[in-house]
Amino acid sequence: xxxxxxxxxxxxxxxxxxxxxxxxxxxxxxxxxxxxxxxxxxxxxxxxxxxxxxxxxxxxxxxxxxxxxxxxxxxxxxxxxxxxxxxxxxxxxxxxxxxxxxxxxxxxxxxxxxx
Amino acid sequence: xxxxxxxxxxxxxxxxxxxxxxxxxxxxxxxxxxxxxxxxxxxxxxxxxxxxxxxxxxxxxxxxxxxxxxxxxxxxxxxxxxxxxxxxxxxxxxxxxxxxxxxxxxxxx
Numbered sequence: 001x002x003x004x005x006x007x008x009x010x011x012x013x014x015x016x017x018x019x020x021x022x023x024x025x026x027x028x029x030x031x032x033x034x035x036x037x038x039x040x041x042x043x044x045x046x047x048x049x050x051x052x053x054x055x056x057x058x059x060x061x062x063x064x065x066x067x068x069x070x071x072x073x074x075x076x077x078x079x080x081x082x083x084x085x086x087x088x089x090x091x092x093x094x095x096x097x098x099x100x101x102x103x104x105x106x107x108x109x110x111x112x113x114x115x
Numbered sequence: 116x117x118x119x120x121x122x123x124x125x126x127x128x129x130x131x132x133x134x135x136x137x138x139x140x141x142x143x144x145x146x147x148x149x150x151x152x153x154x155x156x157x158x159x160x161x162x163x164x165x166x167x168x169x170x171x172x173x174x175x176x177x178x179x180x181x182x183x184x185x186x187x188x189x190x191x192x193x194x195x196x197x198x199x200x201x202x203x204x205x206x207x208x209x210x211x212x213x214x215x216x217x218x219x220x221x222x223x224x
Contacts (some may be wrong), residue, residue, distance in 0.1 A: 004157070033212065040124060042203055043158070043214035050210045058211060090157050094212075101146050101165055104205070104212060106157025 002026050006091050006107035013081045013114045021076040021110050023091030031094040032074035033058075033104065034066060036087040043090065049074055081114045088112070118142060119204055119215035127221045128194055136189045136218045138204035145207060147187045149178055150214075152201040194222045 004025045013019055025032065030051045035043040045058030047066040055066050063085060065077045074093075078085060088111050092104040122137050138147065146165045150158035162171050164180035164187060171178045175198075177190040187204055199222050204215040 031210070035214070040216060042119075042121070042216040043205075045211055045213065048211060056210065059213075092157070101148075101163045103148065103160035103163065104150075104158070106159070108156050 004091055004093055004105050004107035006089075006110050008110060009108070010111050011113070013078075013112065015082060015114060017081050018077070018079050019081065019112075020078075021089055021091075021112075022073070023075065023107060024073045025091075025093040025105070026072065027093060027095070027105065028071070029093035029095050029105070030071070031096060032068065033092045033094075034064075034074070034076045035090045035092065036060065036085075037090060037109070038087050046076065046089075078112075081112075083114050086112060086114045118208070118213045119206060121202075121204060121215040121218050123218060124216065125219050125221075127223065130195060130222055130224050131193050134191050134194060134220070136191075136202055136220070138187045138189075138215050140185050140206070142208070143184050145184070147180060147184075147204055147206045149187070149189055150203045150205060152203060152217075158201075158203055191220075194220075196222045196224050198222050 007022045033048040034046040049055045049068040052071045067075050088109045090109050092106045095102045148163045149161045152158040162178045167182045167184045169180045175192045179188045202218045
């Protein structure tokens with residue numbers, strides 16, 4: 001009964017370091033999303049994947065890359081971390097992006113600090 | 116600029132009081148969803164409203180979708196400490212899903 005699993009839960013990076021945030025879902029959902037959450041900003045979409053094999057930019061894609069490895073997994077990579085990328089990152093999935101009333105299911109987030 | 120604006124940003128009330136949270140946009144949405152988020156966790160869906168003018172009730176929570184489908188409200192009656200959390204509205208645009216700025220609610224016992 002895992003749902004959406006994100007790893008790691010916490011991470012501290014130095015400016016310029018790289019890292020990959022992992023996300024996996026076991027609900028057979030087609031669509032997956034990466035959001036960042038900053039105080040007073042709600043959730044902002046970084047990248048999404050409407051289906052396996054496709055990825056698209058969201059509102060704030062600069063400084064990030066993604067890979068939809070298979071239907072279950074969607075990773076987010078920071079190639080050269082910057083302090084402005086300090087945030088809480090959430091992965092989410094939906095059964096089908098075209099079904100406008102299907103809910104997003106979220107993981108518990110990765111708290112990233114860049115010093 | 117955010118596609119969905121919520122107000123107020125922060126709300127601190129006494130147990131038993133009523134409150135309303137607003138979600139506004141200049142864009143029309145096919146539907147809007149409301150989520151609640153507790154510290155250290157991801158948001159969890161409360162409700163989806165689809166039809167303009169629709170009103171949905173979930174125990175002490177009442178959700179309304181504006182007639183023009185550009186705005187929504189969440190009304191909580193007789194708030195309890197367990198209602199404390201971050202409330203987020205969200206709506207789809209194409210394949211993307213936008214969230215509001217959030218309302219942080221604290222209910223004091």
